[in-house]
Amino acid sequence: MSSSQDLVQALKAELRAAGVTYAALARELGLAESSVKRIFAKGDMPLSRIDAVLAVLKMDFAELAARVVHAQPMRRELTLAQEQAVVADRKLLLVAICALSQWSFEQIVATYTLGEAEVVRHLLALDRLGIIELRPLNRYRLKVDKTFRWRADGPVMAFFRSQVVGDYFGGGFDDVAETLMLVHGQIEQRQATVFVERLQRLGQDFAQQHVADQRLPAERKRAYTLVLAMRSWLFSAFRDLKRVPAD
Incomplete structure (x- = not known):
């Protein structure tokens, strides 16, 4: 979970963005400026104090928590x-x-x-x-x-x-909702990157569909595993047949 230090750092950023100085905040909280500086320097603030600062900023805790989440790499x-x-x-x-x-x-x-x-x-x-x-x-x-x-x-x-690989690809892939494709070709490297991005989005779509179907009864669902891959590769059985470009 987000630590109190993360929340304090997010508060500092919001104070800077709002142009609220420690002196101004101290006046709003009824504290000495030195006390406010010490509180922020320590980085450990009780929730009641965080709420008081949020009131000055006219923010709620949910907004602050969202800022913390988005700030995490x-x-x-x-x-x-x-x-x-x-x-x-x-x-x-x-x-x-x-x-x-x-x-x-x-x-x-x-x-x-x-x-x-x-x-x-x-x-x-x-x-x-x-x-x-x-x-x-x-x-x-x-x-x-x-x-x-x-x-x-x-x-x-x-x-x-x-x-896993042998176990997975040892299947027949012959069910109505199963498929195995092997497509070979030569394309521009930049376009290869585009295809990789599409595959990544397909994987995300599959994961999101899993989440969307979680509430369905068990009899309406079946376990599937999606494997996505793309690489510059030539099947070893054909490598000796590849023509060597002339100098």
Whole structure:
């Protein structure tokens, strides 16, 4: 959760934006200017004092909290050590994948054989790792950017390659709502970047549809896994057939 220091920093920014000096704020609060400076320098302010400052700024706490959230940098990837911590615990990795797909606490508990206390423990671990911000009633906010991805050569992707790829692509992809496509071609590199952005948006659409369908009864839903990829690559069975450009 946002710390009191984050709230105080947001208050400072709002005071600057409103042109309210410490001297002016002190007059409004009935305090000495030195006391106001000390309070802000300390960075630890009780909620009653925060409310008093918000009244001067004509803001409410929800607005301030929103400022704090928007000021937090969103992670685009984890450090190597953080990924190692996630992949070292199979259940933590599962909860991390569910969180990144925006599963609710109740849905995780109902779907997997993890007790409520166990899921809470893993959510707390993800909070410490900076993947989520855990909130009351086991709600959470993702703290990763929309472009978040596991490290290309990191431990999580290594786990997927060794444990998941064969299992996933070993399926028939022959159900009415399944498909497997392999499209090969040569395009401008700039356009390749555009296609990657489209794929990322498709992944976001899939995650948002999952959230929208959470209230549907179980009999109307089915588990799906969407895998998106694009890379400059030629199948190894054909590489020796590739014509070498003339000098």
